[in-house]
Amino acid sequence: MVEAESRMPLGKPVTIQRKPVVTAGGLKSTDVLAMHKVPLFSVEGFNLSGPLLTIGGMHLPPGGDPFAFKITGQPGVAFTVKHPIVKPAVRDWYWYWPNAAWCGFQIAIDLVATTAVGPDFEFTLESPGLSPERVAQQLNKIWIPKDLSVFQNFPTGDKLTRVHTFDNISRVGIGGYTDFKRLTAIAEYYGAKLKDSAVLDWGCGHGRVIRNFQQQGTVREAWGVDIDRENVAWMRKHLPGVNGSHVPLMPPTDLPKKHFGMIYAISVMTHLKHEVQEAWLKELKRIAAPGCIVMLTFAGKGSASFASRFLKKDWLERWQASEFDDSLPSNDLVGKIDDPSYYTNTKQTPDNVREFWGKHFEILDIHECAFGYQDLAVMRAK
Template identity: 35%
Template sequence: MTTQMKSTNGPTLDDVEFARGYIDDVVCNDDEVIVQGWMLHPEQEFTDLRLYLDGELVGTGSTASRPDLAKVFPWIPHAAQSGVYVRLKRPTPARSVGRVDLVGCQASKPIARMSVRYRTDLGTAVPTPSSDLMFRVAHTRNDRSFKIWGLKCYGDFLEYFDHHGGLNQAHRLLDWGCGCGRLTAHFIAAPNGPEVYGCDVDSEAVAWCEAHLQPGRFKTIDPFPPTPYQEGFFHRAIGYSVFTHLTREVQIEWLKEVRRILAPGGIFVATVHGESAASFDFPGRVGAVLVDGIHDGIQDETLGGIVPKGYYRGTFQTQEYTRRVWGQFFDILEYKVRGIGNHQDVVVMQRPA
C-alpha cells in the first residue's frame, strides 16, 4: 500500500525513511487510536509526531520521556525523549484491519516513521504458541507483544512485495526460517494469498506449525542445504532474521539454495544487520568492526541443542558487502535501512530469469 501524506504536497509515507524503535501496543476501536512504544532517529530529534490511520492524518502529538532509553543509548542525546504514547479520538468508525503510521517530524518536516498493521481481532485471528517457542524466536513470553510484532513485520514485508509485483500472481510463498510461525500465521490468514510453506531447523516449532497453522505446509530442514524442495518451486520467499545469525560461508550456501528453489523472476525478501544495527551494538566502533564488510564472530546460544555448536551467530554486514557478495546470486532490486521491524535492513532480490 502506497499512502499519500494528505498534509503535504506530494511525498508519500513510503518515501520517509524508517526510524529505529519498537511498538509495544496498538489499540484501535470505534472511539480512539492508542499507540505506545518508542522511536528515534539516531541523528535528529523529533519536535512533533503525526499519526496516520489508513493514510489519513488523524492528529499530532509529542514524544514522551523515556529515561530508561537514555541509559540504553547514552550516546544519543535525545534518547531520553523518544517515548511514544499517542491517544487520539477517531474521526470515523474503525476498520477491522488496517495500517497505522507514526511519523516523527522536525519543524513540521517528516524525518522518520514507524508503520504497523492492526487487527481488531488480533488476539483470536492467529493461534498462540507456547511461551518457550515464542521466547526462542522473539525473546518474549507475552503473547500480545509476539502477535503485534509478527503482524507489524508481516506488514513491512508486504510493502516490498507490493513494490515488486505483489502476491496475487504468486502461487507459492516460502517462509525460510519460520520458527513457530510469527509471520507465517499472518500470510496464511490473509485472503486470496499464495500457498504458504514454512521451514526451519527447529523441529519442535515446525511440529507446532503443522498442528496449528493449516493450511500451511511445513518441513524441518537441516542447518545446511539442500532443502527437499524442487528447483524453481517457489515464486516468493522471505527470510526474517536468518542471515543475521549465519557466518559468511553459510550465508553463501543458503543464498545458492534459495536461488535454486526460487522460480526464475521470483522475489526473495530477506533481512540483515546492517550498519544501522551495528551502530547500536558497537557505538563509535562500526568502521573498525566492519572493516572486512562483515562481522560474524559473535556466537549466539539461543538455539543451543538444535544446531551445531558455533553455527548460530550474531552477524553484521555493510550494505556494500551485501550488494557485492549477494549480487553474485541475485539481482538486488532494493535495499532499505531499518526496513523491517525498524531495526534490520531489508534486501529485495530477484532470481534472474
C-alpha cells in the same frame, strides 16, 4: 567536537564545546551515530479500556529532535497522539543517539467515534529526510489488526521468546501482522503477484509472520521452514494451513525447484557464517521461480550501533575494514540445534551484501533499519 549553543539570560549566545561520550570499549558516540542514520521505530503493544484502544511504541527522535516527526492516520479514524513520552531504558541501548529517551508515543483510538472500515488501522510515521522509495514501499507505517484472532493460538515459554525477544502477545501479534503488511507492500511495489504465488518464510519459527499470509488469504500457498524442530512441530500442529517443515542446518532441502514467487527471512542471515550464507543463497536461488522477490534482513551498521555498548573499538575498526564478521557468538539456539557453533551474531555492511548476495540475485534495494535495527535487502531472482 560537538557544538551546542547555550542561550544565556543576558548578553550574546555562548557556544559550548562538548566532548563525545566514550564507552568502556573506546567507542565515541559521534562515530557510532555516524553509522546509524535512519531513526528506527517499533510498536510495543496495545491496551483496550472502554472505548479507547491505546497503542504504545517508540520512534528515535529524528536528528535528536523529539518533535520532528508526526503520526497521521487514514480518514475516518478518531485518534489522539501523546508524544514525546520519556523512556529512560531506551537511553541505555541508544546511548549515542541525541535525546534517545524522548522517543515514546501513544496513539489513542476512540472506537465509538471511528467510522473507517477495513481489516486494520493504518498509521504513518512522518519524519524529515525519508527517501521517496522508503515512503512508497510503506516502510514508515504500522498496522493494527482489528480481528482479535490475530492474537490467539501462540506457543508459550521459550518457543515464543527465542523467535521474538518479547513474550507480550499483543506486541508479538502486532509485530507479526505489521511485518506481513510491510513485506506485502514491498513485494507488490516490485510487481509480485502474491495471489498467484507460493510464499516461503525461511526461518519461520512458530509462524509469527507466515500465519498472516495464510489467514488473510493473501497468497496461493503459504510455506514455512526452520532449523528449530520444536517450533516447526508446534506450527505444523497448530497452523495446519501453513505448509511447514524442518530443514537441516546446511542445504540441500527437499523444497520444490523454482516454486516460490516470494521468499523472505527475518533474522536468519543475521546468524549465519559466511560459508553457510553462501550455501543457502545457492539453495534459495534453486527454489526461487523466475522473477521471485527475495527479501532478507541482515545486521548492518544500525545493528552494530545498537550493539555498540558491548563492542570494542578494535573490533569495530576490523569490521569496517573487512565489511563482514561472523566471530561473535550467539546462544539463542543452544540445545535446540545439533551444532551449537552454527549460530552466530553476524554483521555485514550494505556494500558487502551488494557484492556477496548480488552474485546470486539482482539487488533491487537496501533499506536501513527496515525491521527494527535490521536492514533489508530486496532482491529478484535472475
